[in-house]
Amino acid sequence: MSCFFRWLSLTFCGFFPSVVFASEVSQIHETMAISSSLSFVALAIFAIAFVLIIFEPFEKSVIALMGGILMILTGVLTAQEAIAVIEFETILLLLGMMLLVHMASESGILSWLNVRIAEFTRGSPLAIFLLFSVITGVFSAFLDNVTTVILIVPLTIELLRGMGRDPKPYIFAEIIFSNIGGALTLVGDPPNIIIGGATGFSFLDFVLNLWIPISLTAVTFLAIMLFRKRKDFKSLSGSLIELHLAALLIEKIKHKFLKTTLHRGFVINVLIILSLTILGFFLQEVIHIPAFVMAFTGAVLLAIVSSRQIDIHHAFGSVEWSTLFFFAGLFIMVGAVEKTGILDVLSDWMVNSTDNLLYLALLILWISGIVSMILDNIPFVTVMIPVIFGIQTQMPGVDTEILWWSLSLGACLGGNGTLVGASANVVAGNLAQKHGVKVTFLEYTKFALPFTILSLVICSGYLYFVV
Amino acid sequence: MVNDVDRLSKLLRELEADTGTSSTCNTVLVTLQKAMDRLQVSDGEAFYAELCKLTQILSETKPQFGILKYYFKKLKADCHRVKEDEDWREKVHQALADLHENARSQRERLLQNATSIEVKNKTILIHDHSHTVHDVLIAFKRAHKKFNVIIAEQDVEKTNQNIEVLHAAEIPFQVIPDYMLSHIQANVDMVFFGGLTLKDSMNFVMDPGTYGVISQFQTMKIPVYMFMNTAKFSLWKSKPRGEIFFHAHKRSHHAKAIEYDRIKYSHDRVPANLFHKIITNKGPLTPTQLKKTFEVLYKAAA
Numbered sequence: 222m223s224c225f226f227r228w229l230s231l232t233f234c235g236f237f238p239s240v241v242f243a244s245e246v247s248q249i250h251e252t253m254a255i256s257s258s259l260s261f262v263a264l265a266i267f268a269i270a271f272v273l274i275i276f277e278p279f280e281k282s283v284i285a286l287m288g289g290i291l292m293i294l295t296g297v298l299t300a301q302e303a304i305a306v307i308e309f310e311t312i313l314l315l316l317g318m319m320l321l322v323h324m325a326s327e328s329g330i331l332s333w334l335n336v337r338i339a340e341f342t343r344g345s346p347l348a349i350f351l352l353f354s355v356i357t358g359v360f361s362a363f364l365d366n367v368t369t370v371i372l373i374v375p376l377t378i379e380l381l382r383g384m385g386r387d388p389k390p391y392i393f394a395e396i397i398f399s400n401i402g403g404a405l406t407l408v409g410d411p412p413n414i415i416i417g418g419a420t421g422f423s424f425l426d427f428v429l430n431l432w433i434p435i436s437l438t439a440v441t442f443l444a445i446m447l448f449r450k451r452k453d454f455k456s457l458s459g460s461l462i463e464l465h466l467a468a469l470l471i472e473k474i475k476h477k478f479l480k481t482t483l484h485r486g487f488v489i490n491v492l493i494i495l496s497l498t499i500l501g502f503f504l505q506e507v508i509h510i511p512a513f514v515m516a517f518t519g520a521v522l523l524a525i526v527s528s529r530q531i532d533i534h535h536a537f538g539s540v541e542w543s544t545l546f547f548f549a550g551l552f553i554m555v556g557a558v559e560k561t562g563i564l565d566v567l568s569d570w571m572v573n574s575t576d577n578l579l580y581l582a583l584l585i586l587w588i589s590g591i592v593s594m595i596l597d598n599i600p601f602v603t604v605m606i607p608v609i610f611g612i613q614t615q616m617p618g619v620d621t622e623i624l625w626w627s628l629s630l631g632a633c634l635g636g637n638g639t640l641v642g643a644s645a646n647v648v649a650g651n652l653a654q655k656h657g658v659k660v661t662f663l664e665y666t667k668f669a670l671p672f673t674i675l676s677l678v679i680c681s682g683y684l685y686f687v688v
Numbered sequence: 689m690v691n692d693v694d695r696l697s698k699l700l701r702e703l704e705a706d707t708g709t710s711s712t713c714n715t716v717l718v719t720l721q722k723a724m725d726r727l728q729v730s731d732g733e734a735f736y737a738e739l740c741k742l743t744q745i746l747s748e749t750k751p752q753f754g755i756l757k758y759y760f761k762k763l764k765a766d767c768h769r770v771k772e773d774e775d776w777r778e779k780v781h782q783a784l785a786d787l788h789e790n791a792r793s794q795r796e797r798l799l800q801n802a803t804s805i806e807v808k809n810k811t812i813l814i815h816d817h818s819h820t821v822h823d824v825l826i827a828f829k830r831a832h833k834k835f836n837v838i839i840a841e842q843d844v845e846k847t848n849q850n851i852e853v854l855h856a857a858e859i860p861f862q863v864i865p866d867y868m869l870s871h872i873q874a875n876v877d878m879v880f881f882g883g884l885t886l887k888d889s890m891n892f893v894m895d896p897g898t899y900g901v902i903s904q905f906q907t908m909k910i911p912v913y914m915f916m917n918t919a920k921f922s923l924w925k926s927k928p929r930g931e932i933f934f935h936a937h938k939r940s941h942h943a944k945a946i947e948y949d950r951i952k953y954s955h956d957r958v959p960a961n962l963f964h965k966i967i968t969n970k971g972p973l974t975p976t977q978l979k980k981t982f983e984v985l986y987k988a989a990a
Contacts, residue, residue, distance in 0.1 A: 343726065385695050458728040461738035462692055462745060468719035469699050476706055 260561035263297040267558050275596055282543040285550025292557040306556025310513050311418030312545050317516025318408055321498065322364045323539040324523050324531050326372070328491045329483050331360075335376050336478045344384060344467020347454035350391055350446065353377055357395045358402030358439060362409045363499055366399035366645040374649050376478060378656045383470040384463075389660060390450060392653055393668045397442060397637050399645040401676075404633030405435045407502065407512055410643075412593075412602040412632035415548075416625055417512065419606045424502035424512060430626050434683040438634065438676040445672065487530040494523045551603050559607045568611025578619060579688040581612065582627040583681055589631030590677045594638030594670070602632050623688055630680045638673040640665040697749040701933070701954070704753075706845070708819040709884050709920060713755045714791065721784050724777075732776030736767050750933075751893070751955075754885045754922040759787050794917045795820075797969040799827045802915065804972050805965075807835040810877035813905070814839055815866060816895035817846040818882020820915045822853045824967075825880070829859050838876060840866040842897050866901060879905050879912045881963075884955060886921045888986065890979055891957040899956040902963075911964035918968050921982060923989035 270288035274281045292298045298306070325331065338356055342348035353373060360369040373395055381388035403410035407417045407424040416422065447454065457463040498519035502512060524533055558564060575581060585605070592601045605628055613621045636643030640650050640662045650660045703712040720742075729735045743760045746753075766783035770776045802824045812835055814821055828835060837854055841847045841863050854861045864872055881902070884893040892914060902912050933954040940947050960966065961975040973981060 343722075383695065383699065385692070458726055461723055461727050461735070462742050464723035464726050465720055465742060466692070466695055466699065468722045469696075469703070469716065472715050472719055473699055473703055473706075476703070 259295070259297050260563070262295050263292060263557045263561050264563060266291045266295070266297075267554050270554060271600060274600060280543060281597070282547035282550065285547045285554065287550070289550040289553030292553055297557045298553065298560065302560075303553045303556070306559075307549050307552045308415070308418045310511060311414050311552075312548050314408065314414055314418065314513035314516055315411070315548070316540060316545060317513055317520050318365060319540045320520035320536055321495070321516060321523065322368050323536050324520065324527070325364070325491045325495055326368060327531060327536075328487045328527075329479075330488045330491055331364075331368075331372050332478055333483055333488075335372055336475055339376060339380055339474055340471050344380075344464070344471060345457060346384070346386065347447075347456070349377075349380060350394060350450075350454065351443070353391065354394045354398045354443065358398040358405075361399040361402030361645070362405045363495075365408075366403040366410065366643070367648050369402075370395060370399050370645045370649040371652065374652045375656055376474065378653065378658055379474055379477070380470065382658075383473070384467060386453070388653075388658055389664070390446070390453070390668070392649060392658065392660065393665060394442075394446060396646050396649045396665075397669060397672065398439070399649070400633055400637045400643050401435060401439050401442070403645070404630065405431055408516070410633045410636075411544075411548075412598050413629055415599065415602050415606065416629055419610075420625055422625065423505040425504075425506060427629070428503075430622075431629065434630055434680045437679050437683070441675065441679060442672055445675075484530055487527050490523060490526045494519050494526075548599070551600055555600075555603045555607070558604070564604070564607045565611050567608050568615060571608070572612055572615040576616070578616075578621065578623065579685060581621075582623050582684045582688060585609070585624055586627040586631040586680055586684065587677060589628050590635030590638075590673070593632045593635030594642045594673065598632040598636055598643070602628060623684065627680075627684060631677065634673065634676045634680065637676065638666070638670050642673075692745050693748045693750075696745055697751075700749055700753060700756075701751070704884065705954070708817055708882070709753070709755065710795075710819045710882075713753065713759065714788075716756055717759065717784060717787055717791070721781070724780065724784070732767070732771035732773060732780075735776065735780065736764075736771040739764060739767055751884070752922060752924075752926075753920075755917070755920040758919045758923075759791075762790075763787060791919070794919055794969040795823065798915060798917055798967060799823060801969070801971050802827065802967050803831065805878070805913065805967070807833050807878070810835050811875055812837050813869070813876045813879045813901075814850060814881075815842060815879075815898055815901050816882055817849040818880075818895075818915065820882040820917075821880045822850075822857075824915055825854070825859055826857045829857050835859075837861040838872060839863045840869055840901060842866050842895070846895070866897060869901065869904060873905065873908055873910070876905065876910055879910060881912065881914050883914060883916055883958075884920070886916065886960065886978075886982065887926045887957075888922065888924070888982070889926065889957075890960045890975075890982070892916070892960060892963075893955045894958050896953050896956050899958050902958055906962050912962065914960075914963045914966045916966065916968060918970055918981065918985060921985060923982075923986045 266288055270284055273279075273284045277284075289303065293300055293303050335356070338352050339349070342352055357366075357369055357373055360366075360372075374392055377391050377395060378388045381391055400410070404413070405428060407413055407422070407427045413427060417424075417427065457467060498515055501508065501510065501515040501519075505512060505515070524531055524536065571581060571584070589598070589601060589605065592598070609621075609624050609628065612624060636646065640646050640660065646665075650665070653660045700712060700716075703715060707715070724735075727735065727738065729738065743764050746756055746760055763780075763783055766786075767776075767780055770779040770783075773779060798820065807828050812825070814825075814837060825837065837859055839847060839850045839854070839861055847863065851861070851863065869876075879902070881894060881898060883895075886892050905912055934951055935954075936949050936951045938947055939950045960978055963975060966973045966975070966978045968978075968981070970981060
């Protein structure tokens, strides 16, 4: 089923623009820095790589790197140009956060916190739903959402299954909140890291501009779930059996998930350094230190002060190098496509179709939202960066910053729509399967798609009032 | 959805496998207290009705825990007496506290009876992760008795628990895989075990793998001791092998394309007459004395 949707989106996203732009390409290239034959080579490499990334016959980082290398070998870009177009700030921010989050996880504090929250719920289904969803959102905003679901989903399954309940609605809520939370901050989701790297928006810029639609989306989701599942959230306080079983279950979970004794010094170091790093993000504009420097400072400091507890080689090994190489290859490919001028054509077309900023913002929101539901949002966002820059150039004197927030909201929240819409969704689905909870593509889509569309409507409303 | 009996059975089995019988029973009492505090009922009658439902479910779990049946029977009797009182909650709290105290004092009596074993300069072998055995060893250590321990290595988690407890108590120990004990059996002076329960068939239900170890040392005429409170006895007519569960799953050979079934059993059943002495809260008993004691308790419980 996911293959079908991928083909459908490919047709929608690939065919229509190609027909519109094909006639423009040769005219444009009379004036561009590269010949039209090289432009076609660049577009062909990009298109083939894009299709391969969608269907993943092999690891997508290899596909992206191959695409990047081909751009150099075919002469579309020189090696120096290729290096220049790689957004190293973005890659280094990702790397720094990966190291920091891994080392923080090693302390056991995140698992400990999850178990304590489970204990606090005392087995109440309503408390489990609310607390675990919100915690997932908060963790995803400041750590990465894949790590968050890896920590929370197994515990959720253990808790709900032990209570004789279906864990799926809770897992789905956590998936949705991982994307909602991740959308709020610069470091919460890769699309935001890419946007922040390209535009120079600070951590606080993201929070101040996105907290309203994100909060509205979160509250709306909680309200809908509380209404739909109100029978499931009935209190246990009238049944000694249920209360006792819940209390026993929590004791069992404490024993299972808290096997390792927390090292006090290590935990203190983690808490202090994580807090300082997050504070540093908030004060980015005041202290004028790029986010990636702060992330690296936090990671290196933690590695030094907790050198006895941390195996640094293991920490380096835990970094998702494939993700970083995927970004690098993607930046080179998009840089090459940008050089062809096709993205300027796209920007022109968008600006010429309307000079209404609200319409442009809504167009970007909904296209990025729909694309993100089915495809990997990272290549899409990477392509849209120069397009939006192009639009901004075409609209001097107009405050077009809202277009970036539209892209961020669409790309991040759109990922909630299907089980393949975001990495956290895929990881959560696989984890659930591993723990004996089968989650199908259709099942999740039926649950999440209506809400995702509603969240895009909420964001549209926000844009309407802001523009 | 899974029913309450299955849920409770699974929880108790998993807790017992991870933490041992005594610890599981303690956890059940502690969590019952917490549940009681959160329960919203109109009066003592309503609470008694809820307790009866819980006791009924407990009586149907697989396996059945003799010690839990014993505790809940006492608690039910106490609650029945006070259910119409105004201060029924306080009285039930007190009844639970009395159960805890009862468990504690039974344990103390068992530890006192254990001191009848001479362990000075002896080598003691342990295999399962019985908390009762841990308490006995710690009691010996506190009484400044010099001895050392060999841990027969089995399931990783259980062995690690033994290691952690002995390390924390500063008891000198070595670890030897349980399939290599023939090399050191001549150096072992005595073997200590705990268990889940004693059935009316006069078989102890114990950790898997213990039957082999016990048989090995029994043939060498090395004394094998069991430590178990009489509260743990299953004082009812039991089904044969009712407490044994097995789990089968498919595995693949790590290097060749070979698939096979791997089957694990939850417990061993070990005849009581393989033990030199059974140390209980009622004193150290030989297997013959144990049988008589069991029969008396069985008749009283009927």
